[in-house]
Amino acid sequence: MTVRFSSSAPPGRAGARRAAVRTAGAGRTAALAVVGLVLVLMVLVIVRLPWVGDLGMHAATVQRLRHSPLDPGNPLVDADTPSPYYSPWMLLLGVVARIPGLSVFVVLRLAAVAGLALLVTGVWRYVRTLSAHRAAPALALLGLLLLWGTTPLLWSGFPGLHSLALTVSYPSTFALGLAFHFWAWLTGALRREAGWAVWLGLGALWGVILLCHQFSGVVATVGAVATVLAAGRAGRVVWLRLGAGVVVGAVVLWVWPYYDFFALFGAAGGGLDAVHRELYGHPVARFGLVLLGVAALVPRARRDRRDPLVVFFALGALVVAAGWLSGHYSWGRALPAALIPAQLAAALEAVGAVGAVGAGGRWLRAGWTALLAGALLLGGWAQAGALGYVVPRGALPAVVEDRYRVPWAGYHWITPWVRYGDVVMAEGRAARQIPAYGPYTVAPGYPDFFLPDEERRVAVTEAYFGERTPPSVRRGMEREYGVRWVVDRTGGLEGDGLRVVARGPEGEALYAVP
Template sequence: MQQTVDTQLSPTRDEQPPRQRWLGRVDPYLVLAAGLVVWSVAVAVQHTWTTDFLLHVGTVRALSRDLLTPPDPMTGAGSSSPYYSPLIWLLAATVRGTGAAPTAVFGVLAVLNTVLLVWSFRRFCRWFVTSAGGAAVALLATLFLWGIRPPVWSGFLSLRSLAEVVAYPSTTAFGLMLLALDRLLHHRRHRDLTSLVTFGLLGATITLIHSFTAVNTAVGALAVLLCAGPRWRAADLLRVALVAAGAFLLVAAWPFTTVGELLTGAPEFVEIHRQLRDGMLDPIQLSCAYGLLGLVPLALRLRDQRRDPLVLIFAVAVVALAVGFAGQYHLLRVMPLAMLSLHVAFGAFVAGAVGRFGDEQSVPVIRPAARRALAALAAVVFLAGLAVDVTPLNGFLGAVPVRALPPAAQAQASTPSLSGPSHRYDQISRYVPEGATILTDQRTSDRHLNWLGYFTVNPGWPDPWIGDEKARAADRRRLRTATATPAERGAVAARWDADCVLITATKAVTGPDAVAGYRQVRADRSMTLYCR
């Protein structure tokens, strides 16, 4: 009978590599990781981030002005917000203590996030991959093996997505998730309390930093608890329950948000995530189709061990994704965990099948000819995917100055996601001090003003925790109505205690007396600004 090597709950042999393995040859994972860190430095220097980056910078600015009792970072209402995570507080304290610009602090965070990712990814892979080469293949798959148009969302680790989200707190949370799962896998095998407590501390931190990554962590944790390993005893389960309760209490003790806010805010984001479903199913985008190549290695792992951790992670994630496709679209944010299992299985299989990156312990036992044929097919599809999918190359474009690119690439880089935030609003600082509240006529203005350190009557991003988001939106519609009188517009602005009113896209609001109680301080083709 053929024998298989049980590596399901045992780190592969390079967990504690002999010195000669490091000194005797080049470590391919180390080379790839170093290249990715250099890339992150180039991206950080470019500072072309926009979209949600504006929110994170604005949140740090708001918190740095008041580290103890900060108001909502977008509207200035209330006295707390789930956006104030421990990581954001640390960044705000750095800005407050050093005087550094928030954008510079996030640039440093981008590089640190990359270091955390490549380190934690290797630690996670060691449970399934027998060589550094296999981990390198898995990392390459994670960066490139997604789809024709990979999702550009926080928590999604394609190179195209990382070019925008590498400085985001969600990227920090993903790296911590990999470390948490590594510790839980260690506990599953050795039953050591230190690893379990570390997992609990990391889980609480992840929950406060990025709730969607916390869902991924919970899905992965459930899979690890169900995977093959020593039989669970009542005392073991009690320790797990106590650590989970301790993590819950740590989350509840965080002063800037409540557990209820973290959990009840999610339904407000359901419709926003519909576009994730559309991208996955759209035949023009097929945003995650290439990753399905990892199903073959996963199927082989399932054949050899029904409770293989990677297989179970994928299976539990698929259950959550099924609920997401059924209408709870925010659960589609579990896709990165499903893709992680596919990518790691792909890397372990290809490296072991080719047999050039180490021994073949991570490959299920099949005939050598069939194994190499499957590996060759996988490599061909992988390279074909890279050739067809030019979109991830935008990740490289984000690391290179636009003026240094050839003309065709310059045109590709001239997109809102790669050209950085607009500076048309910078001139407002000449008339309005940072921290003032401004009523605008469109969300784009809200986002850029939040980025610059202003509060806006309408939040630039979904903010269900303020409680009156619909009333604020209704008043903005009233402001833009052509039939509204100057007195009505002034009353709207005064109702929210707005210091200024900014008009950039509403032709009906024009002239020095368009907003009663507010005087026109600036008027040009791009904007009209009224202040008290």
């Protein structure tokens, strides 16, 4: 009796391949299920739109573009200055906000949905250029969200799950999503030697990304350079078309009327570096799990020194290291250029190991599966505080509640009295939130490179709330800046000639200026 096999592979190897296929299918199903749960969590977060950080700045930007799309002025103070926050994306949101019945915060929720969709589809497209494995995009997305560290870094442009829960409506999320689509498009253009129209479109997209969020634009640029270098030798025609695309992108940056992009190079250093020095602190706690991805880059580099993720990581690490060595800590915003390729490599190496057969293949599959699963579980646990934005705080276990960051209370309680365009004297968190509702503050709640009298405004605000400042001096400050209202939580202005109009939920008082 003769036994025949339909496959030319030995029976043992054929069985191993079938087992590998079953394992791959189960892994893909599990990854898709987890991704689905994460996306449901993000949608519920968007409904709540927790307010911590820069949300007030972006809401104020939409407010100005909503009321005056052609000449919005400064988004925070009553001054006619440009602002790098007036990007093509925010201009579109400002136009949408002019639709009757849409509040600025509803528009920001729509922006969050668009940004999240762009990020997810961008990761999916880009990973497809790196691997044909069906589980690769879902695993890569989980790596991007969860492979960080045991201490979440909450910063725009850093798409960890907890960070993304707070910044999903920011322009940085939109720009990063565009960046993934940009890399996928660029990879395809290099592989098929695309025509002039494609390259000119890529150049325009590059310029738009830089305008929408400058730091994410740097990450997009590093990734694009890595993609070109990894492609190897290119013909003269390709280089000509690539150069034409770069010129188109530079023209887009130059003609944008709302701010001078190239003037931002003068903003580096000083206060900007001081703010970003924190990015270089506690690297193991914040990025320790990314070491799995760094380890995954090693076999990729051995197989191909021009591997796009290897080149991407090397360039990103070089920029970040140069920022540390030179004291330009704002260059730390390029950290995603080193983190993203490592996170993707961890996922791709795992799916590559799943397909391994033969001697050692079983142990390789088990090892990478266990390492990646363990790292993802630990990363998810570290960012479990994001659950607090959709689950009542009292229902959270104590260990999760400790990781939860309580959102700020808003200043909607001042809107029955304070109108759009009124000037409010406020400091601290109040100055970062009040412009979101339409008023201005005397000093900007965020650093403003284009505001020439920023230092004086800050000094005036500090003096106004000083305990020893005479009422007559305060009246002069109010006249100088057209102040109509004052928000204060200290109670030190009682009996200073100001009239209490309302009190907020956190004990703050709204005063009417005489």
